[in-house]
Amino acid sequence: MNRSETGPVDGDRHHAGADGPSLSDPPSPRLGTRRRAVLECVQRAPEAVGVADVAALTHLHPNTARFHLDALAADELVARTVEPRTTRGRPRILYAATAEATAxxxxxxxxxxxxxxxxxxxxxxxxxxxxxxxxxxxxxxxxxxxxxxxxxxxxxxxxxxxxxxxxxxxxxxxxxxxxxxxxxxxxxxxxxxxxxxxxxxxxxxxxxxxxxxxxxxxxxxxxxxxxxxxxxxxxxxxxxx
Missing domain, CATH: 3.30.1380.20 (Trafficking protein particle complex subunit 3)
Structure with missing residues (x-):
């Protein structure tokens, strides 16, 4: 076989996961401390949560919590849904972690x-x-x-x-x-x-x-x-x- 086709084999062979690169990266550090805390709060919740819930659990102002939640939604790390209501009043926006958040x-x-x-x-x-x-x-x-x-x-x-x-x-x-x-x-x-x-x-x-x-x-x-x-x-x- 032509060596140009074999790439990292024989003497210069990379053993992925051993002497060479790991097959997967460690958890991504791309999120800031606050946004990571908001994401982890949503991931730990047994069901979708609202802005006020996240704000209370993370000790953030509701506007700050909403800002981070919307940014996570834009990155497809959380999904937004509208809470169904049977009474009058503005429905809450709920947030749940997506599979992409842990991929x-x-x-x-x-x-x-x-x-x-x-x-x-x-x-x-x-x-x-x-x-x-x-x-x-x-x-x-x-x-x-x-x-x-x-x-x-x-x-x-x-x-x-x-x-x-x-x-x-x-x-x-x-x-x-x-x-x-x-x-x-x-x-x-x-x-x-x-x-x-x-x-x-x-x-x-x-x-x-x-x-x-x-x-x-x-x-x-x-x-x-x-x-x-x-x-x-x-x-x-x-x-x-």
Whole structure:
């Protein structure tokens, strides 16, 4: 195999999660102290809460609490709903934490892959997909000591690994084809701006991981951002080719 296609293997191979980058980042510090406190207040609440509830629990003025809640809603970290009322009067606006509030990011891993893309930019054989394949091979446990894997075993291992990276995969089987419904992209903020690069890396990761798992399954395609929070990877049995 051409070394330009193998990326971080052999002598310079990065072991993601060991000697190399972690598969996922620690909780994001992007929120200020007050906004983080407001978000944590909403997350701890057993049901949706109003501005006055948050203000009382965080010892903030209601206008300050409302400001932070609306900013969190704009960032899709909380969702706003209107309280149903059976009596006259202005209904309250209620806030509840969204799944995005706790969804992980993996920008350290992405930064390492993008650095490898940049360092290989003068190589006409290197693309985001080929670089992604190299990294995909590093983020799965080598299968040689476990004997031959079945299609189900390979898909199950792939699901576990990509769940750790942060994609929140859900497996749907249709005959010899498996669809991985990826409910969250840990690189979404960058992927929406540079889809060819980031989604190319992602497709390559899928292909490389399955190759490392014995090649019993292959990643046929990746449909990125089918909705703002869903990508679909299609995997099929290699025997069905």
């Amino acid at each position: 992980q990011r993996s920008y350290t891993l992405l930064a390492h892959m993008l650095a490898h893309v940049a360092s290989s930019s003068g190589d006409g054989h290197s693309t985001p997909v080929t670089v992604g394949r190299s990294w995909g091979r590093t983020i799965v446990e080598h299968a040689s000591d476990r004997g031959a894997l079945s299609m189900d075993d390979a898909v199950d291992t792939l699901k576990q690994v990509f769940d750790e990276v942060g994609f929140q995969p859900e497996v749907q089987t249709h005959g010899t084809e498996v669809a991985l419904m990826l409910r969250h992209c840990p690189f979404r903020e960058v992927a929406t701006v540079y889809p060819d690069v980031v989604c190319g890396l992602h497709l390559g990761m899928l292909q490389g991981a399955l190759a490392e798992l014995g090649g019993v399954a292959v990643a046929e395609s990746l449909d990125p951002l089918v909705t703002p929070h869903l990508c679909i990877a299609r995997v099929r049995s290699a025997a069905a080719a």
